Amino acid sequence: MDGRDLLEADPLRSFGVFAEHRNFTTAARELHISQPSLHVKIRKLAAALGVELYERDGRRLTLTVAGERLAAYALDSRRRAEEFLRELHHQSAPTLTIAAGRGALRWVIGEAIQRVGHRGRRVQVITADRDAALTAVTSGQADLAIVAHDPPGRQVEAMQIAAYRQVLVLGDGHPLAARGQVRLGDLEGLDLVVPPVGRPHRRALDRALLDAGVRWQVAAEVDGWDLLVHLAALGVGATVVNGCVGLPEGLRAVPIHGLPDIRYWATWRPPRRAVVQDLLDQFGTGQ
Template sequence: MELRQLRSFVVVAEELNVGRAAVRLHLTQPSLSRQIAALERDLEVELFARIKKRFVLTAAGATFLAEAQDLLRRSDEAVRAAQRTQRGELGTLRLWFVQSATFDALPRLLGAFRTAYPEVVLDLESMTTLRQTEALRDGRIDVGLLRPQAPAGTTAVGLAPGLETRVVSSDPVLVALPAGHRLVRRKRLRLADLADEPFVFYTRPSGPVVHDTLVGFCRSAGFTPRIEQEAADVQTIVSLVAAGLGVSLLIGPTPPSDPTSVVYRELSDDLPPWQLSVAWSPDNRSPVLARFLDCV
């Protein structure tokens, strides 16, 4: 039994006239009659009968018609799903992101992608740049939103060799201060102004490049930061700053916060911006990935 036989049978059942059905199917009447006869032989049932010169479905034919229509519908749906998957309109996008991306780039990119491809499933997780690059090379994720290297002019080595990257933003280093801090009255600060301050810092395992680069900026300004509290995520860092446990250096954009608790200030030091990039493996041929990169 073939799908073309099912389609022919359904049209004949709808028309109850082989001649009209043949016209709809762009077949000759003898060719269509042979298809129906072959289908009946395969099924070992009689699908049509002539009663008082009328062409009608048998009881078996009526039962088979409902099932044939369902099979054809599901077949058409399967074809459309395969075609849409190839176009990247269906499927899953596995995306990991650094936490600092959640305050601007991630909602902006995902919002555009969701509008364009609402039926793609998003598999999202917050993860460090190092873990993302490992997962991209292993094929465990499709795309990363990460900081592939320290700012230009620093000594940190890039983390994404062998991966394709596309810059989506260049972000400054900012100072986070408790709202009641004496330095809040200044609109811009120098790193040297923070030399005697206790710091709340990223834990090194959570982001060694970020940690080491920020410490390096401080040392270039003439001091080593006195780190008194550490946290793995920026929201916790901001909460600790709000509690008055120290100041911090953060890569923008910063999380929303109550200005009566935490204040952010720009630095006047000539520090290079920190790039946020989309990264993917050139070996990944996922159509969904291609559509996401179009949105980017």
């Protein structure tokens, strides 16, 4: 038994391991106890709390809402124990785990991560889309998520860290490339490289072009700002991205009048505020 084990309540720690695997056999093996013993621990914990912690869906085990909340609390407790032990032995600051998309990591928060790293902070990254990033935060797998478009829900804290105009990206030789600005109507008849159906950026773009009565064609569907721009550079079609995205030689970005700015939010659960504060400070608006 190590120092971390002594600082964590045994039933809570056991449930945290079970919640991670959603499997009694695997969790019991990791905890070095029998499967019946683990069943008893979790059953007693649920009875003491007066809630159901998991349920069966066919052969699968899924956590209830209360189980999800307790799993996040268990992970917080484990991390706080680890952080305390590091501080006790004068080790480095706790690792900061960030969930974000590739574009946000590269063009929105890349410099902030670099500055934090130069100050000795270790950073772990989870590459995830909006839904997966928010799930990583609410489940306790990530300390901080970076998401675009709409602000996250009330179950987490959040602040806006950036906003960028949307731009039309096309080759230097295209007639629209010489414009200082284009309107939605100017996209009539264009072949566009767009994200797959269902992605937030695609939904917003579809709605805006439909409302403006603009007819256009799908040239290709790919996920990620970098791939959208790459295919535009290959001449597959024009694309619409946010203004922070870097462009290769031969492409031009023209601001689009009529599309809203794309906003980025940093979001975290209140118990992790102290852990994420130094990164928030890099955006100039941390409190």
